[in-house]
Amino acid sequence: MSMRFRILKNIIKQGFQGMWRNKGMGLASVTSITAVLVILGLILIMILSLNNVVIDTQAKFDEIQIFLQDDITEEQFKRIEDEVKNRQEVLSAVYQSKEEALETWKEEWGDEGYLLEGLEPNPLPNTLIIKLRDIEYADKVVDSIEGLQGIEEIQYNQDIIDKLVTFANYARAGGLVIVGILLLVSIFIISNTIKLTVTARKREIGIMKYVGATNGYIRGPFIIEGLLFGVIGAIVSILIVNFGYGYLFNILNDRLYVLFTVYLISPTTLIKDISIIFIAIGAGIGALGSLVSLKRFLNV
Amino acid sequence: MIKFVDITKEYKNGVIALSKVNLSIAKGEFVFLVGPSGAGKSTLIKLLLKEENPTHGRIYLHNTDITKVKNRKIPFIRRNVGVVFQDFRLLPNKTVYENIAFAMEIIGAHPKDIRRNIPMVLSMVNLSKKAYNYPNQLSGGEHQRVAIARAIVNSPPVLIADEPTGNLDPETAWDIMKVLRDINRRGTTVLMATHAKDIVDVMKKRVIEIEKGEIVRDEEKGVYEHEISNT
Numbered sequence: 001m002s003m004r005f006r007i008l009k010n011i012i013k014q015g016f017q018g019m020w021r022n023k024g025m026g027l028a029s030v031t032s033i034t035a036v037l038v039i040l041g042l043i044l045i046m047i048l049s050l051n052n053v054v055i056d057t058q059a060k061f062d063e064i065q066i067f068l069q070d071d072i073t074e075e076q077f078k079r080i081e082d083e084v085k086n087r088q089e090v091l092s093a094v095y096q097s098k099e100e101a102l103e104t105w106k107e108e109w110g111d112e113g114y115l116l117e118g119l120e121p122n123p124l125p126n127t128l129i130i131k132l133r134d135i136e137y138a139d140k141v142v143d144s145i146e147g148l149q150g151i152e153e154i155q156y157n158q159d160i161i162d163k164l165v166t167f168a169n170y171a172r173a174g175g176l177v178i179v180g181i182l183l184l185v186s187i188f189i190i191s192n193t194i195k196l197t198v199t200a201r202k203r204e205i206g207i208m209k210y211v212g213a214t215n216g217y218i219r220g221p222f223i224i225e226g227l228l229f230g231v232i233g234a235i236v237s238i239l240i241v242n243f244g245y246g247y248l249f250n251i252l253n254d255r256l257y258v259l260f261t262v263y264l265i266s267p268t269t270l271i272k273d274i275s276i277i278f279i280a281i282g283a284g285i286g287a288l289g290s291l292v293s294l295k296r297f298l299n300v
Numbered sequence: 301m302i303k304f305v306d307i308t309k310e311y312k313n314g315v316i317a318l319s320k321v322n323l324s325i326a327k328g329e330f331v332f333l334v335g336p337s338g339a340g341k342s343t344l345i346k347l348l349l350k351e352e353n354p355t356h357g358r359i360y361l362h363n364t365d366i367t368k369v370k371n372r373k374i375p376f377i378r379r380n381v382g383v384v385f386q387d388f389r390l391l392p393n394k395t396v397y398e399n400i401a402f403a404m405e406i407i408g409a410h411p412k413d414i415r416r417n418i419p420m421v422l423s424m425v426n427l428s429k430k431a432y433n434y435p436n437q438l439s440g441g442e443h444q445r446v447a448i449a450r451a452i453v454n455s456p457p458v459l460i461a462d463e464p465t466g467n468l469d470p471e472t473a474w475d476i477m478k479v480l481r482d483i484n485r486r487g488t489t490v491l492m493a494t495h496a497k498d499i500v501d502v503m504k505k506r507v508i509e510i511e512k513g514e515i516v517r518d519e520e521k522g523v524y525e526h527e528i529s530n531t
């Protein structure tokens with residue numbers, strides 16, 4: 001057992017030595033991994049933020065607004081409300097008077113809300129706001145109430161959501177494809193770097209074999225070397241993404257583009273998620289790159 | 301200890317380097333493998349190290365049929381066979397001490413054993429003073445002595461040498477032979493391929509002669525050339 005431990009220690013030590021000895025060539029590997037991960041970071045930020053937009057939009061548009069005529073009668077209203085509330089697709093139906101609607105509007109406008117002050121007569125309609133279990137049911141529900149008396153207009157936004165979801169899906173797929181290609185490219189770059197060092201040490205490897213070193217013992221240091229390059233690249237990219245994005249986020253926030261930043265994933269959340277993923281990917285690319293380059297070399 | 305049974309080796313290009321070779325070497329023997337260049341001496345050694353596989357036949361090393369051993373297990377066979385080459389094969393960026401330590405590190409030897417064994421083998425090959433020199437600060441004979449020290453540091457039962465004196469002047473060659481003889485006297489089986497007629501003639505050890513891949517002579521206390529044969 002302790003013999004195995006000593007062997008492992010030797011392998012790791014040699015991996016570090018190898019990394020130090022090949023720091024020049026390693027720079028290429030580290031740079032490529034850093035570049036890939038930074039791009040991956042940007043794509044992740046994009047995808048996560050887009051997700052926020054989709055979720056938020058879905059929540060907002062997940063409703064049908066029934067604008068009521070001003071002269072709607074009690075029975076007409078009751079009829080509509082019953083029809084809606086009895087449907088199982090409907091989560092809730094809330095009445096919002098034109099006065100309440102104006103208030104909400106003012107709130108949403110915030111500082112500029114005073115512009116709506118003294119808007120007489122109130123141009124907004126009384127509204128019955130229906131929340132659905134799923135926006136998919138919108139057509140069905142709308143069909144059932146369409147002919148009823150006292151309704152001025154029915155509004156819902158299936159189209160926008162559909163388009164947004166489709167767009168988000170494409171963006172996600174596109175991002176993944178780009179990341180996939182970049183990962184392959186950096187595995188290729190690493191494997192070439194390691195291949196150079198393996199070639200330079202071919203003689204040494206031959207001697208190791210004669211003395212009875214196992215393939216694992218010979219491969220180990222190279223794999224650790226690649227892994228270390230990967231981890232260094234990951235750390236650099238985490239720093240870049242963290243500081244770069246944090247800086248950008250703060251600028252946007254300070255300039256009051258709040259509308260924009262509410263959807264952006266917060267830098268603190270990002271860094272937590274990203275760190276582990278990046279280190280894992282960096283180490284993975286590094287080790288895989290080494291393995292690829294060693295495969296052909298070490299066949300006895 | 302070593303046994304070749306009906307060994308034939310045909311390389312991919314069709315060259316038949318060994319043909320129906322049978323030989324058996326007992327524990328503790330010192331054996332010269334002689335024959336002209338291209339006779340098949342190195343091929344025989346490569347088969348023992350499993351650097352090449354025979355086309356036909358079996359090779360036993362301490363009762364294990366190494367022709368049946370899986371590639372993955374080759375390193376463990378090599379640990380039981382110390383090997384020395386004509387071109388020394390030292391790691392240039394390591395000192396004498398480190399070159400030898402390396403052979404112990406790969407098998408996970410205890411640092412205490414490493415510190416104990418290396419001075420021991422260095423004194424066996426008379427190189428204690430050069431422990432911290434790099435290979436480029438050594439003469440040819442010293443190179444070979446480091447290689448021998450490395451080959452025996454893990455106490456393999458067999459030491460194989462492929463023309464170990466091939467690159468050395470006669471006087472240095474004799475120094476190396478004395479080292480090999482000492483190692484043999486301590487119980488290690490030694491198999492040495494060589495061209496050096498004078499060495500073989502003086503040593504009076506068993507001689508196996510190969511010609512064109514076939515064993516043509518196997519003689520106790522032999523000399524390089526067969527006295528009677530003059531064809």
Ligand SMILES: Nc1ncnc2c1ncn2[C@@H]1O[C@H](COP(=O)(O)OP(=O)(O)O)[C@@H](O)[C@H]1O
Pocket residue numbers: 311312313315316317335336337338339340341342343344
């Ligand atoms: N890897 C190889 N591929 C093809 N032929 C080889 C190879 N190695 C050796 N040979 C041939 O096998 C024969 C024996 O070579 P070798 O064993 O090196 O002889 P020796 O060591 O006695 O000089 C020679 O004809 C040589 O050209």
Ligand SMILES: [Mg+2]
Pocket residue numbers: 341342343462
């Ligand atoms: Mg030869």
